Amino acid sequence: MSRKPRQEEERVANRIELLRTQAGLSRQELADQVGVHYQTIGYLERGEYSPSLVLALKIAAALGATVDEVFSLDKGE
């Protein structure tokens, strides 16, 4: 099976910003909790970067949600 070109790959949609705001956390606070830079949280929220499974699990735990409540496949439909 051949790999799809990058622009055709399914992207990961997320609700990090919504859940983070609901939890009353700033980007910096969430970043500190999951061990990444605050800019990376920005890239994640804007959908410019798809996290590793480990980071996705850490983010979900920090936001008090399950991974599938935070992340979903965005097939660009």
Add this chain to the structure above:
Amino acid sequence: MSPKTDKIDEFSKELELKIERGVIGWVNNDQWFNWLRNTAARWVLAVLTLAVLYGFGLFAWINEGVYGYLYPVTIFVVVVLQKLSVRFVFDDDSVIDEYQHERRNRAYRRAYKRIGLAVSLVVVLLLARSADLRHISFSAQSAFWPLPNGTFSAQFSVEQLVIGLEFLIGLFALQKYLSWGMRGERN
């Protein structure tokens, strides 16, 4: 070496590492340096890097003298600005997260490709310049070695050789920063 010397060595290494990480950590987390990290700054830095590396390099090569001494200083300044702009991602694995790690690896791949291409291009140009392609002839003796012998003669001053070496060091040092990309940080 005595155990006492080993301990002193170990202590000084640890102290050096602590100071280095402390400085990098402070610079990385201080928002004062953010003006170097947005997209506009990345573009300005890229133009400045190319101007210094190639433009000032050529100028120094032609004029020599004091410019030969200024060239490495300007390269050093540009390298420091680039380091600040990308938050030292190429210097210390312990201060980068997975996004920076992935982007850094992509920058390395691009940099190696570009350097490989540039080196290949220079070699081909030198070969083309050195081989007189109009006079290639094949004899029985050369049948086993059909490539023409290339000769290239050039005369450089010591200063020009030093500037050439500085250019190469700068090219290798800066390529990864140019390959990092123009997309800067947003708030």
